[in-house]
Amino acid sequence: MPPRTAPTGRGARRRLETRARLVRAAREIMARKGIGSTSIQEITDTADVGFGSFYNHFDSKEAIAAAVMEEAIESFGAAADRLADTIEDPAEVLAASVRHAVLRAAADEAWAWFLIRTALDRADTLRRGVGRRLARDIRIGLQRRRFKVADPLAATLAAGGAILAIIAGRLHGAIGDDAPERAAAVVLKLLGLPADEARRVAKRPLPSIA
Amino acid sequence: MPPRTAPTGRGARRRLETRARLVRAAREIMARKGIGSTSIQEITDTADVGFGSFYNHFDSKEAIAAAVMEEAIESFGAAADRLADTIEDPAEVLAASVRHAVLRAAADEAWAWFLIRTALDRADTLRRGVGRRLARDIRIGLQRRRFKVADPLAATLAAGGAILAIIAGRLHGAIGDDAPERAAAVVLKLLGLPADEARRVAKRPLPSIA
Numbered sequence: 001m002p003p004r005t006a007p008t009g010r011g012a013r014r015r016l017e018t019r020a021r022l023v024r025a026a027r028e029i030m031a032r033k034g035i036g037s038t039s040i041q042e043i044t045d046t047a048d049v050g051f052g053s054f055y056n057h058f059d060s061k062e063a064i065a066a067a068v069m070e071e072a073i074e075s076f077g078a079a080a081d082r083l084a085d086t087i088e089d090p091a092e093v094l095a096a097s098v099r100h101a102v103l104r105a106a107a108d109e110a111w112a113w114f115l116i117r118t119a120l121d122r123a124d125t126l127r128r129g130v131g132r133r134l135a136r137d138i139r140i141g142l143q144r145r146r147f148k149v150a151d152p153l154a155a156t157l158a159a160g161g162a163i164l165a166i167i168a169g170r171l172h173g174a175i176g177d178d179a180p181e182r183a184a185a186v187v188l189k190l191l192g193l194p195a196d197e198a199r200r201v202a203k204r205p206l207p208s209i210a
Numbered sequence: 211m212p213p214r215t216a217p218t219g220r221g222a223r224r225r226l227e228t229r230a231r232l233v234r235a236a237r238e239i240m241a242r243k244g245i246g247s248t249s250i251q252e253i254t255d256t257a258d259v260g261f262g263s264f265y266n267h268f269d270s271k272e273a274i275a276a277a278v279m280e281e282a283i284e285s286f287g288a289a290a291d292r293l294a295d296t297i298e299d300p301a302e303v304l305a306a307s308v309r310h311a312v313l314r315a316a317a318d319e320a321w322a323w324f325l326i327r328t329a330l331d332r333a334d335t336l337r338r339g340v341g342r343r344l345a346r347d348i349r350i351g352l353q354r355r356r357f358k359v360a361d362p363l364a365a366t367l368a369a370g371g372a373i374l375a376i377i378a379g380r381l382h383g384a385i386g387d388d389a390p391e392r393a394a395a396v397v398l399k400l401l402g403l404p405a406d407e408a409r410r411v412a413k414r415p416l417p418s419i420a
Contacts, residue, residue, distance in 0.1 A: 116330050120375060123382035150405050154392040157379045158372030158400065165330060165371025166364060172333035175363060182364040190368065190400045195360050 019057045021047040027068045035065045035110070069114035070129070076104055076111075077130045079209040086207055090141035091188055095202045097137065098163055098187055099180035100209055101130070105167040106179070112171055116164050126156060134160055138191065148192030159187050180206075229267045231257040237278045245275045245320070279324035280339070286314060286321075287340045289419040296417055300351035301398055305412045307347065308373055308397055309390035310419055311340070315377040316389070322381055326374050336366060344370055348401065358402030369397050 025046035029038045040061055044051045058064040080097045087093045105112035115130070125131040138156050141147035149155040166183040169175040175182065181202045188198035235256035239248045250271055254261045268274040290307045297303045315322035325340070335341040345366050351357035359365040376393040379385040385392065391412045398408035 117327075120326050120378035123384065125378075126384070148405075150409060151392050151396060153379075153385060154376060154389075154396045157375040157385065158368075158393075158396045161371035161373070161375025161378075162368030162400075163371070165367040165374070168330035168335075168371075169363075169367045174333065174336065175367065179364075182361050183368075186361060186364045186368045186400070190372075190396070192405070195358075195402070199360060 015056075018047075018049055018053065022049060022054065022057055022064060023067050023071060026064045027071070030065060030068060035061070040064075066114070066118075069111060069118075072108075072111050073115055074129055076101070077133050080130075081133065082209060083207060084137075089201070090137065090144050090146045091191075091193060091198075091201050092204055094134075094137045094141060094191075095184035095188060095204070096206055097133070098184040099202070099206055101163060102167055102170060102180040102183050106170050109171055112167055116168055119160065119164055125160070131160060134163075141191065146193075149190075155191060159190055162187055162190060225266075228257075228259055228263065232259060232264065232267055232274060233277050233281060236274045237281070240275060240278060245271070250274075276324070276328075279321060279328075282318075282321050283325055284339055286311070286419075287343050290340075291343065292419060293417060294347075299411070300347065300354050300356045301401075301403060301408075301411050302414055304344075304347045304351060304401075305394035305398060305414070306416055307343070308394040309412070309416055311373060312377055312380060312390040312393050316380050319381055322377055326378055329370065329374055335370070341370060344373075351401065356403075359400075365401060369400055372397055372400065 022043060026038065026043045029042055029046060038061065040054050041051060043061075043064065044054050054064075058067065080100055083096045083100075084093050087096060105115070119125050119131065122128075126135045135156050138147060138152065138159065142149065142152060147155075163183055166175060166179055166186070170179040181199075184202035185195075185199045188201055189195050193201065232253060236248065236253045239252055239256060248271065250264050251261060253271075253274065254264050264274075268277065290310055293306045293310075294303050297306060315325070329335050329341065332338075336345045348357060348362065348366050348369065352359065352362060373393055376385060376389055376396070380389040391409075394412035395405075395408045398411055399405055403411065
């Protein structure tokens with residue numbers, strides 16, 4: 001959630017700093033105790049912010065939990081962006097991002113459910129966060145003739161939906177530990193790679209991300 | 211939502227009849243006034259059921275609204291099933307189902323959002339309702355060698371997610387009136403049809419469903 005206003009100057013900076021302190025405190029406490037057991041009082045105490053000030057930034061505990069999740073997804077996306085620095089092949093860049101997303105989802109269910117529950121709700125999903133990155137990586141692969149699709153928009157929406165559905169399947173136990181590579185292979189095939197090659201690229205050694 | 215218990219005999223039958231009357235009344239009133247403006251009292255009055263009995267069947271207005279939506283999705287699936295009676299090609303059967311789902315979504319946003327918000331939440335999505343039908347239609351296409359995928363489970367999850375994401379894109383206005391055919395083409399390609407053929411099959415005349 002963006003700050004409610006976008007003022008400038010010292011007051012604005014301080015406001016953003018307070019908000020960041022609240023989000024950082026909420027992230028730490030929620031990671032330790034879960035959202036349900038975290039109280040707003042604990043968040044403001046840990047952030048060293050007056051209890052009442054909380055409501056200048058967030059309407060509810062759920063709202064700050066959403067901000068925590070959005071930041072976690074954004075920070076995942078920023079880390080995944082660095083894959084492109086070490087991998088030449090756009091198909092492998094996309095495969096590595098997909099694999100890391102599915103791995104992260106299995107390791108952090110709250111993160112995964114937040115992603116699933118918000119991604120399709122927003123009109124701007126392909127213009128922000130991990131959706132924007134997916135659209136960009138597909139565009140690069142198309143420009144470099146690595147991907148071949150007749151309908152880039154439909155293929156991009158489909159790829160995003162496919163990743164979400166496989167993540168959900170992973171969380172439900174419908175698909176096993178090899179879900180990351182299987183998701184990457186199916187997405188690459190959707191983007192026009194021959195099936196054999198899609199599977200091969202999806203299994204290349206996976207560079208770690210921060 | 212299934213009845214809370216599955217008793218047998220006359221009492222059970224009457225119980226199911228009462229529940230069905232409540233759902234039918236809720237569907238009529240909600241279709242006319244929206245969920246928000248519908249009261250439980252109106253539903254029980256229209257169904258000719260005592261107010262208190264409502265709670266033998268549903269916890270809340272939201273719970274009966276969910277039952278209305280589930281029935282609407284089930285009845286859509288049953289209607290789409292009849293496509294297989296008049297179409298020989300399994301790829302065309304699947305394309306027609308996808309197109310009808312996207313058309314229906316654009317015509318009935320409440321139905322579409324319910325589908326989007328519940329499909330990935332459930333562990334049993336591929337074993338019930340429209341998810342089970344999707345899995346079945348893909349299986350038939352594979353058996354008849356019309357589809358060709360290395361990983362049927364991943365492809366089925368991906369196809370489901372792709373359809374949901376394109377429906378969401380349609381509701382958000384990200385993709386236009388030709389979304390049904392574009393969704394069908396991308397799903398057929400995902401299932402191994404060559405791109406040209408996927409597009410061609412996706413544009414065949416669309417039989418209506420009840």
